Amino acid sequence: MIEGSSNQKEEDVEVRRGPWTVDEDLTLINYIATHGEGRWNSLARSAGLKRTGKSCRLRWLNYLRPDVRRGNITLQEQLLILDLHSRWGNRWSKIAQYLPGRTDNEIKNYWRTRVQKHAKQLKCDVNSKQFKDTMRYLWMPRLRERIQASSSINHFPQTPEIHNINPATPSHSSFGIIASTSHSHLSPISNFSDSCSAHTTLPLPHNNPNPNPPHHYYSQTPHVDDQSHWDPNNPYSPQSAAEDNFWNLENMLFLHHHLTHNM
DNA sequence: AACCGAATCAACCGCGTCTAT
DNA sequence: TATAGACGCGGTTGATTCGGT
Known part of the structure; x- marks a missing residue:
């Protein structure tokens, strides 16, 4: 699912929304492994992800981070x-x-x-x-x-x-x-x-x-x-x-x- | 097997705060 | 000090899965 942003500047670049693909995940993981996290907006651009910085941050913190723990709440x-x-x-x-x-x-x-x-x-x-x-x-x-x-x-x-x-x-x-x-x-x-x-x-x-x-x-x-x-x-x-x-x-x-x- | 409502959870949005210039 | 952009938090949404009939 791809939507345009209301922001004129961002309209030039298509912004992806919705579920992340495996390729996007790998791109984000590899980029952070090399460059570290933070500065999410520029990270998204530099990594070539057509996502907002917010989206990248959320995906990393809630799902891709290596120390994220999954499974039932004990x-x-x-x-x-x-x-x-x-x-x-x-x-x-x-x-x-x-x-x-x-x-x-x-x-x-x-x-x-x-x-x-x-x-x-x-x-x-x-x-x-x-x-x-x-x-x-x-x-x-x-x-x-x-x-x-x-x-x-x-x-x-x-x-x-x-x-x-x-x-x-x-x-x-x-x-x-x-x-x-x-x-x-x-x-x-x-x-x-x-x-x-x-x-x-x-x-x-x-x-x-x-x-x-x-x-x-x-x-x-x-x-x-x-x-x-x-x-x-x-x-x-x-x-x-x-x-x-x-x-x-x-x-x-x-x-x-x-x-x-x-x- | 098919349908449907409930439950779950990933992802988005709006807004307040922080930070750099 | 003012301002813009970045960040992070809490609320909400919607797609998917589950479970009952």
């Missing part, structure tokens, strides 16, 4: 998203900093398709105090229980160990986040009783590339729910659909019961 990640969203709201890029390999777009999509959907099913406004309390006092503790239960059986993909906290990140001090060297079976998020307090431990924002990047996207682009494509040796593969899916009937009934009887 229970730990779900918990982290709920926790961070309760603090910061729709600050997707900020939240994404604490989920290595996940993009703001992916987290935003997760929130809209899963969390908002279930808020709707529970007949709650996602921004209502009722729903926020439900998340904080019911959803998140329940998630922690499930994480604890499954961590005693399985080895989930781990978020990076925390050795220090970047002092340059103002949010750390403002929320009293403490450093931890423990693995993240449960430690990134405090106990239920702490969920309202300031003593929550968060993993580092991922300003450094993932040391164990997933396979290149060309060999790893199954639909996220298609478990048959996942390599059992791939550390990023979900353990199982059942474990990964917190939003099952049992939990929905549990939440609905508490919403209708206790709130």
Whole structure:
């Protein structure tokens, strides 16, 4: 699909929109490998891509970047998203900093398709105090229980160990986040009783590339729910659909019961 | 097998902020 | 200091896939 731009200057150059082709991806990957990223508009021109700089940036950050992590959102990640969203709201890029390999777009999509959907099913406004309390006092503790239960059986993909906290990140001090060297079976998020307090431990924002990047996207682009494509040796593969899916009937009934009887 | 609504997610858009001149 | 262009974020859209009938 090719459209002209409204901008007179850009009308001279046709601008491609819509899905990226393999050739375009390779062009972008090769160009960035040689010249680095940034200056997206000039990068798009220099690389010979008939795309806007914005489009190139988005494609790189959300899909082509070697450290981008694909596949199901794990229970730990779900918990982290709920926790961070309760603090910061729709600050997707900020939240994404604490989920290595996940993009703001992916987290935003997760929130809209899963969390908002279930808020709707529970007949709650996602921004209502009722729903926020439900998340904080019911959803998140329940998630922690499930994480604890499954961590005693399985080895989930781990978020990076925390050795220090970047002092340059103002949010750390403002929320009293403490450093931890423990693995993240449960430690990134405090106990239920702490969920309202300031003593929550968060993993580092991922300003450094993932040391164990997933396979290149060309060999790893199954639909996220298609478990048959996942390599059992791939550390990023979900353990199982059942474990990964917190939003099952049992939990929905549990939440609905508490919403209708206790709130 | 075919249809259709729901769910998912890649990509686009608008706008505010940042940066260079 | 003013201005233009670049950048990045959050919201939205639309194509594709999934799942139920």
